[in-house]
Amino acid sequence: KAGVTQTPRYLIKTRGQQVTLSCSPISGHRSVSWYQQTPGQGLQFLFEYFSETQRNKGNFPGRFSGRQFSNSRSEMNVSTLELGDSALYLCASSLTGAGSSTEAFFGQGTRLTVV
Amino acid sequence: SQQGEEDPQALSIQEGENATMNCSYKTSINNLQWYRQNSGRGLVHLILIRSNEREKHSGRLRVTLDTSKKSSSLLITASRAADTASYFCAKDNAGNMLTFGGGTRLMVKP
Secondary structure, X not given: OOOOEEEOOEEEEOOOOOEEEEEEOOXXXXXXEEEEEEOXXXXXXXXXXXXXXXXXXXXXXXXXXXXXXXXXXXXXEEOOOOHHHOEEEEEEEEOOOOOOOOOOEEOOOXXXXXX | XXXXXXXXXXXXXXXXXXXXXXXXXOOOOOEEEEEEEOOOOOEEEEEEEEOOOOEEEEOOEEEEEEOOOOEEXXXXXXXXXXXXXXXXXXXXXXXXXXXXXXXXXXXXEO
């Protein structure tokens, strides 16, 4: 069974640019969540999608957005990149939806460096 | 702000010893999960313990939960060098929104 796939693995962007990251969840998983990990702030929740609908959103500016497609694949976009957006972005997929708590399976992450 | 706070922040032990990591949280939980992360890579799920459970085991791992003290602990017995990693606890809110603590960096020396 294939795991969670995130692409690309590494990315270098310039301040002011925008970036799109992709996540393919485990087959059959309909919930996809995104997290940002930095040395200073640790792991922080960005947003969660279930059946193409955003159900939860973390405390991040509107420059961070995402979407989920009908095949459950998800993308997140960051516009007008800032140096502070440099981080490891992690995607996680889960089998069940709201009200059920199950384990989350994480991808290897996308390492974004903003210069 | 981070919901779960791990203690200690760093732990160094010899192979064969036991490692204990603690996690405290501030508000009520549905469940609490423990994850391992190797060298800035993806997170690996270890154990999920529900609020009505007090203890769970998985191989060399034992997790306890004390809801009255709002705390959990992860015990790794007979540690191995391969256990070297960062360990995180995460409060699980309904809707698959995990709130992570700062993590414990465990180093197991051969």
